[in-house]
Amino acid sequence: MLAHPDIGFKDGGVDFVQAQTYSACCEEFGAASRLPHQAYTSAVFQDLENEKVWTRDWVCVGTLSEIINPADLLPYTVGQHAIHVQRAQSGGGLIGRFNKAQHGGCRAIPAQCRTGRKTKCSYTSCGFSRDRDVIAGSQLGEMTPQAGQFLGVYPERLLPVKVHCSGPFIFVNVDPTLGADVRPPSVEFAADRQAVRVGGHWREYLANWKLAGAALVDTARSRANGGGADSCISAEWCFPNLVTIKAGNVALAIVIQPTGFDRALWRLSAFKDDRCTDAAYDRAYADLIGLIEQAAATALSLQAAAERAMQDDVVEPSRAAWEFNQQLVQRISAHHVAYWNEPLTQAHFGR
Numbered sequence: 001m002l003a004h005p006d007i008g009f010k011d012g013g014v015d016f017v018q019a020q021t022y023s024a025c026c027e028e029f030g031a032a033s034r035l036p037h038q039a040y041t042s043a044v045f046q047d048l049e050n051e052k053v054w055t056r057d058w059v060c061v062g063t064l065s066e067i068i069n070p071a072d073l074l075p076y077t078v079g080q081h082a083i084h085v086q087r088a089q090s091g092g093g094l095i096g097r098f099n100k101a102q103h104g105g106c107r108a109i110p111a112q113c114r115t116g117r118k119t120k121c122s123y124t125s126c127g128f129s130r131d132r133d134v135i136a137g138s139q140l141g142e143m144t145p146q147a148g149q150f151l152g153v154y155p156e157r158l159l160p161v162k163v164h165c166s167g168p169f170i171f172v173n174v175d176p177t178l179g180a181d182v183r184p185p186s187v188e189f190a191a192d193r194q195a196v197r198v199g200g201h202w203r204e205y206l207a208n209w210k211l212a213g214a215a216l217v218d219t220a221r222s223r224a225n226g227g228g229a230d231s232c233i234s235a236e237w238c239f240p241n242l243v244t245i246k247a248g249n250v251a252l253a254i255v256i257q258p259t260g261f262d263r264a265l266w267r268l269s270a271f272k273d274d275r276c277t278d279a280a281y282d283r284a285y286a287d288l289i290g291l292i293e294q295a296a297a298t299a300l301s302l303q304a305a306a307e308r309a310m311q312d313d314v315v316e317p318s319r320a321a322w323e324f325n326q327q328l329v330q331r332i333s334a335h336h337v338a339y340w341n342e343p344l345t346q347a348h349f350g351r
Contacts, residue, residue: 011044012038012042014038016044017332022329022332029323032322032325035328045261046258046260046261050080053079054080055078056331056334057240058185059240061170062267064170065168065197066269067134069087071086072135073140075099076172077257083099096161096163097159097161100149100158135150162178166187169242187242194273195271196274202267203266203296204264205300207264207303209241210324211303212264213256214324216235216292216299217237218321220245220291232247233246233247233291234246248276248280249276249284250272250281254266254268254269254292
């Protein structure tokens with residue numbers, strides 16, 4: 001049965017679609033409480049986020065320089081929806097589509113499946129899936145497994161996904177009811193057109209994606225407030241899942257992807273200004289990786305505290321988390337004409 005907000009998302013006696021659940025969270029900063037601890041520990045809340053955030057918002061899935069060649073393909077699971085963005089064979093544009101092999105609907109093990117445990121699949125014995133990294137266009141020849149499972153025989157017939165770029169970042173939106181004039185928020189990072197991506201890697205930590213975002217921003221800002229060489233550090237969180245951290249002419253962009261209600265994949269991309277020397281980049285990058293590790297330790301601690309929580313009226317000490325919570329509550333409180341937290345073929349249209 002398709003979950004629907006009108007019948008409630010409940011766990012531990014808490015209905016997560018009721019406005020009063022979040023009344024204390026929406027007070028002024030310094031008086032507002034944290035989100036209910038189930039927001040970081042409950043699969044039910046994860047389902048609500050799939051419905052109210054991942055299938056509604058513009059979601060960052062990666063960077064333009066990751067798919068620079070014709071036919072290069074970037075897979076990404078948005079909530080419960082398996083999608084990809086591909087560089088066009090001619091013209092250099094980007095095309096967004098739902099994958100031919102959708103999670104929970106395939107009868108052969110899809111190429112995008114890996115070792116995560118967020119997305120349900122009716123075929124694999126582990127029951128969950130994980131995206132793979134970018135697939136080079138040269139590997140997507142006719143009759144290859146990757147082409148068959150991501151693109152099928154007729155890619156032009158696949159359900160389209162909206163794609164929009166802001167600076168070096170690729171955003172997608174899978175909401176078919178979204179107005180054509182709605183665009184993702186501009187990313188301050190994108191103002192620096194001299195920044196180029198020089199590398200990236202993935203890390204996974206046992207902490208909810210919301211705690212990961214808050215830990216990253218708070219750790220960076222605490223270093224900046226400490227003065228000295230770290231005073232040049234700045235951090236921004238573009239709702240829902242992109243965090244950018246700058247240190248002089250070097251920056252890290254972290255695309256946060258939930259792989260479970262209690263874990264998240266951090267997709268890191270490193271950028272440097274073309275005025276930055278290799279030696280200066282190496283020093284700044286090492287410092288930023290140290291910041292990432294410190295933030296990860298904080299996120300792990302916050303996750304453990306959420307799992308031990310006995311009460312939910314604790315004041316939210318993080319301004320980054322508080323600002324994020326206001327946006328999250330706004331999404332949860334919104335009403336929509338259609339709901340599809342499962343594949344779109346199972347969408348339920350409201351009254």
